[in-house]
Amino acid sequence: MGKRDKVDGDRLEFIPPQMPTLVEQPPQDEGWVHEAWLDGYRTQIIIDKGGVRLYSKNGRDWTTKYWPIALALELPCRAAILDGEVIVSGEQGTPDSPVLEAAIWNEPSRLVFVAFDILHLDGRNLAPWPLLQRKQALRRLVEPGVRKIQYSEHFECGALAILRAIEKAGLDGIISKRADSPYRSGPSKTWLKARYLRKPISNLRGW
Known part of the structure; x- marks a missing residue:
């Protein structure tokens, strides 16, 4: 058990986050799940x-x-x-x-x-x-x-249908993630984000 896994010894350490890649359209093939892009x-x-x-x-x-x-x-x-x-x-x-x-x-x-x-x-x-x-x-x-x-609930149905539903709710887009992927810090191609064009990218926070 490594230092990061200790419970009763040293305190757990911060793990640099996995960061999604910005794409124009969410993936349409199987094996992905989708979540709301929260601002x-x-x-x-x-x-x-x-x-x-x-x-x-x-x-x-x-x-x-x-x-x-x-x-x-x-x-x-x-x-x-x-x-x-x-x-x-x-x-x-x-x-x-x-x-x-x-x-x-x-x-x-x-x-x-x-x-x-x-x-x-x-x-x-x-x-x-x-x-x-x-x-x-x-x-x-x-x-x-x-x-x-x-x-944060996730959805396994078609990404474009989710994208339209989330747009009606006033959110910024969706985050698509490979269902079978491990968590790896840094930029990732197994996490993708698709946004709307109604606001400039410089105004998007969080991610």
Whole structure:
């Protein structure tokens, strides 16, 4: 068991995130699952003997900025590393990026963490597992419902149909992931993101 897998010894370490590649169209062949592209801040949660810590995608400790999420975190595990995004839910229930930074400083109670992957659980390194197995482990850990820690649902049907549905909901696009892929830090061709042209890419956050 490596240093990263220790539960009762050293604290778990931040893992650089896997980053999706921007594409014009989502993949249409089989073997992919699709999730909503949330317009938030990519965040990693680490739970271990030392408590709860939240990190930005660059490895900066943002626990004090996201303190309501840290205080609300009660999961049935001793140690875990979760990958996801911090968002602010808008009036229609969709992520509201323009008010995210303001909420961090002025209304942190509105912050929500949406978990879409799990890399470690109680001494087990889950990064080599296929994506769908990791999602199953994450789904058992994060209870459904509207709360501070939410689970990012995935879909296995046609990507274009999902893209149209997500567009109607006011989201930015979809993230497509190979169902059988392990988690690997850095730029990835097994994670793809397809956005809409209604806003310039410079305005897209999170990813």
